[in-house]
Amino acid sequence: MARPRHVVGYDEPGRRAILLGNEAAARGAIEAGVQVVAGYPGTPSSEVIETLSLVAKDFDMHVEWSINETVAFNVASGAAIVGARSMATMKNAGTNWVMDMFATLVYTGVRGGFVIYSADDPEAFYSSTEQDTRHLAKAVGTLILEPMDQQENKDLVKVGFDYSEKFEMPVFVRTITRINHSSGDVEFGPIRKERNKVAFDRHWKLPWRWNVYGPFKYKGKAGPTAKHAWQLEQLEKIKEFVNEVPFNKLIPGETDLGIIASGIGYAYLSDALRKLGAVGKPWILKLATPYPLPEKLVSELLENVKKVFVIEEGDPFVEEQLYAFMKENHPEIPIYGKTKNQLLLRYGELGFAQVVNAVAKYLGVKAPEVPEERRKIKAEISKIVAPRSSALCPGCQHLGTYWGLRFALLKISAELRRQGVKGVWIVNGDIGCYEQGGYGIFAKPIKAEATTESKLWPFNNPYEILDTNYIMGGGIGLAQGEFQAGYRDGPIVAVAGDSTFFHATMTALANAVYNKAAFTFIVMDNAWTAMTGHQPSPTSGVTATLEPSKVFKIEDVARSLGVEHIWTVDPYDLKATEKAIYEAIKTSWEKKTVTLVVARRECALQVVRRLLRTGGLPEIYYVDEDKCVGCTLCVQLGCPAVGFDKEKKKAWIDPVLCVGCGMCAQTCPVNAIHPKTKEGR
Amino acid sequence: MARDEYYLMVAGIGGQGTVLLSRIIGDAALMKGYHVRIGETFGAAMRGGSVHSHIRIGREVLSPLLLEDEADALLAIEPLEGLRRAVVYLKPGGVAVLNTRKVYPIDVNFGVARYPKIEEIIDAFNKLGAVFVYGDFTDLAEKAGTARATNVAVLGAYARLIEGTDAPFDKETLIEAVKGRVPSKWIEANLKAFESGYKLADEQLKK
Ligand SMILES: Cc1ncc(C[n+]2csc(CCOP(=O)(O)OP(=O)(O)O)c2C)c(N)n1
Ligand code: SF4
Ligand code: SF4
Numbered sequence: 052m053a054r055p056r057h058v059v060g061y062d063e064p065g066r067r068a069i070l071l072g073n074e075a076a077a078r079g080a081i082e083a084g085v086q087v088v089a090g091y092p093g094t095p096s097s098e099v100i101e102t103l104s105l106v107a108k109d110f111d112m113h114v115e116w117s118i119n120e121t122v123a124f125n126v127a128s129g130a131a132i133v134g135a136r137s138m139a140t141m142k143n144a145g146t147n148w149v150m151d152m153f154a155t156l157v158y159t160g161v162r163g164g165f166v167i168y169s170a171d172d173p174e175a176f177y178s179s180t181e182q183d184t185r186h187l188a189k190a191v192g193t194l195i196l197e198p199m200d201q202q203e204n205k206d207l208v209k210v211g212f213d214y215s216e217k218f219e220m221p222v223f224v225r226t227i228t229r230i231n232h233s234s235g236d237v238e239f240g241p242i243r244k245e246r247n248k249v250a251f252d253r254h255w256k257l258p259w260r261w262n263v264y265g266p267f268k269y270k271g272k273a274g275p276t277a278k279h280a281w282q283l284e285q286l287e288k289i290k291e292f293v294n295e296v297p298f299n300k301l302i303p304g305e306t307d308l309g310i311i312a313s314g315i316g317y318a319y320l321s322d323a324l325r326k327l328g329a330v331g332k333p334w335i336l337k338l339a340t341p342y343p344l345p346e347k348l349v350s351e352l353l354e355n356v357k358k359v360f361v362i363e364e365g366d367p368f369v370e371e372q373l374y375a376f377m378k379e380n381h382p383e384i385p386i387y388g389k390t391k392n393q394l395l396l397r398y399g400e401l402g403f404a405q406v407v408n409a410v411a412k413y414l415g416v417k418a419p420e421v422p423e424e425r426r427k428i429k430a431e432i433s434k435i436v437a438p439r440s441s442a443l444c445p446g447c448q449h450l451g452t453y454w455g456l457r458f459a460l461l462k463i464s465a466e467l468r469r470q471g472v473k474g475v476w477i478v479n480g481d482i483g484c485y486e487q488g489g490y491g492i493f494a495k496p497i498k499a500e501a502t503t504e505s506k507l508w509p510f511n512n513p514y515e516i517l518d519t520n521y522i523m524g525g526g527i528g529l530a531q532g533e534f535q536a537g538y539r540d541g542p543i544v545a546v547a548g549d550s551t552f553f554h555a556t557m558t559a560l561a562n563a564v565y566n567k568a569a570f571t572f573i574v575m576d577n578a579w580t581a582m583t584g585h586q587p588s589p590t591s592g593v594t595a596t597l598e599p600s601k602v603f604k605i606e607d608v609a610r611s612l613g614v615e616h617i618w619t620v621d622p623y624d625l626k627a628t629e630k631a632i633y634e635a636i637k638t639s640w641e642k643k644t645v646t647l648v649v650a651r652r653e654c655a656l657q658v659v660r661r662l663l664r665t666g667g668l669p670e671i672y673y674v675d676e677d678k679c680v681g682c683t684l685c686v687q688l689g690c691p692a693v694g695f696d697k698e699k700k701k702a703w704i705d706p707v708l709c710v711g712c713g714m715c716a717q718t719c720p721v722n723a724i725h726p727k728t729k730e731g732r
Numbered sequence: 733m734a735r736d737e738y739y740l741m742v743a744g745i746g747g748q749g750t751v752l753l754s755r756i757i758g759d760a761a762l763m764k765g766y767h768v769r770i771g772e773t774f775g776a777a778m779r780g781g782s783v784h785s786h787i788r789i790g791r792e793v794l795s796p797l798l799l800e801d802e803a804d805a806l807l808a809i810e811p812l813e814g815l816r817r818a819v820v821y822l823k824p825g826g827v828a829v830l831n832t833r834k835v836y837p838i839d840v841n842f843g844v845a846r847y848p849k850i851e852e853i854i855d856a857f858n859k860l861g862a863v864f865v866y867g868d869f870t871d872l873a874e875k876a877g878t879a880r881a882t883n884v885a886v887l888g889a890y891a892r893l894i895e896g897t898d899a900p901f902d903k904e905t906l907i908e909a910v911k912g913r914v915p916s917k918w919i920e921a922n923l924k925a926f927e928s929g930y931k932l933a934d935e936q937l938k939k
Contacts, residue, residue: 233796318794403797439837494845
């Protein structure tokens, strides 16, 4: 075998390497002999499949980027039903997408080990919410594993397959940004060489095993209810089993203070105790199975303590189960955590600092403090630390689309006002790099108000163009709802990227056409799933493992879904983009129909990276100061390479950042921006 | 004697190689037999966001984040980002390397925020009690062959700063780690950048 393209593929048990949490999870799946892995990109989960796709051939596994999480989950479920070890990966929001099948699959269970890798994002670094997906797995009733660090991220994924086969149930690994996107030294274990046999038996161990509606009879019931009874029996077995899982540990202490620390909570706790000089003081239950709780271990802890403090990332999930359990068994012991006796916040990530302070308070020891004098110095310095708002890349093609959209909206709005319509547009955002169209400018203060009338809010940059933004595929549905509620004060627009188009908007588009809605849908096709790290999508022409595949055309799909008015445009051509969007909005307004604009150009960052590999950028742009009249139009494009010198009243271009797209030159009314060739990049 | 636990912070913006730099430092610690945890916030794919890495090196560490005033060292690939993290994490007496090549945030471009002057940043580092060197490391890297080696030029200066201290690694280990992480065709330029960074620090410390 040739040397695998990633260290996770090395068959060297005992080797230690620094791995990202997600790379460690990939290693765990390899060690377990996984056969099918499917997922949809989503930070912080994507590197599992990215890593596995590099070594898929070495281990004869199928690794795919699916069109969305639902499909990925179903693909992995099918593989598990025929006996293969399979895994589905997703971010928190994606777990919501798999719930229908997840809630149903547990009724039949699985034959091959099935691990669901769900990556939560406390502090919402990369997400719309801080949602704790442990609730979802508990709601359907299956085992949850929660790692404390990169090593356990590997180990728990690995044993997850064994546990899944032992109980014939999918196993849910709940992991988080601070593990997935942190690195740590990980020790490799042996790689399982044998592969599960792929076979199908419709009555495997139970009649009508893979068909919830099949006439399976159990405990006096039939069909799904009988299957439910069977599932609950499996869950009882799991409840017993978690007391023996070696990743759960009861650690005796010198005092009568108890702490239950789940997942990363234990890593923080362990480091905090060293910091506080309190190692060995509390009794600790280190928890890797937040559901079901290992009740025997919990009872043993409670017999030795007078108080208990729960440290966990996310909601008070273990804590609430503990309340329920202790009501019967030790109601006298007070519980500290995120609810009644609050030591930790319920929102935001747990974080080391918070844990150090809370543990110090709980144990009655002194936490490290910053002296008052130093606090003052820091407060003074903080005043000059300018914020850095998130921005699109230099030369990002989305900037062109937003430029065109902004001026098309201004034009239409002015026309509508002349006809007595308010001209207040709504731009519904969606999820992708272009969602930054709604991030705003951190340093700019905004005052809210309570109006009853539609109102137009002025803005002069692409980062304030999106009026609404929630979830993938949300924008187009909102647009239809706004129209159908009778909103007529101005045009309604929805935007989406190409990956989002395939993930979540096709059914909504058919629905809108079928139900006779009118709005303009703008799809920004940059040929990749860019925001999450440039994974391929159906527009890329390659699969996860870089095999050539069909290039899907959004116009063709939309046409077949009933859209009749379609424009295709290059967003680097600002005039043409404005014109196409203007016509699309006007047509939608006048003909009361759904219109579509496809703004197509490959992601600028991908193009630049390719150019850098093959010899550099052909040219960059500069501002001719003698010609510049200081109008700031080019700055309004929003390219981070274009700045403005307030004293000189002249625009400037950062030569390190500029990638030479030429869009800013098109915005200049006096032709002051020109290309020049650039050496050495 | 090297310390049992040692903490670093790397600050920069997306695309400047903070993640690579953290991994290089992590590898060096691993070579010296330590455990390592690196807490990275690397933002989304887009370039230009504020990114920083917490690096915890020790005999027992499990978790990835630093406390306030805990960083023994700060490596700043961009000045504003360096200041943003120094003011929270750098301990009094901690060592720091400050690249003075600015990258403006859009807040400054749109005229709603002001980029502090380099002198103000240097003054702030002094007030925070940092032992630091500064300079245009991007320029050094460009001269060494590629601006992308800026992070490694900064590392070179750091290697000089920790000489004779209780930091858990030395110049040789750091160079080994660079060689292990940088693609072979860029090794030469990176080693050159490392040495220029080292020299810059050496000259500044002698003054
Ligand atoms: C349900 C769900 N799955 C995954 C994600 C993660 N995610 C954020 S943006 C994005 C992709 C965006 O791709 P595209 O629409 O093509 O826009 P681009 O970033 O390329 O501009 C994904 C998958 C999410 N937010 N929600
Ligand atoms: S990664 Fe691509 S799509 Fe995303 S902001 Fe950068 S250039 Fe634009
Ligand atoms: S040409 Fe203008 S818009 Fe394009 S990357 Fe350079 S500065 Fe930005």
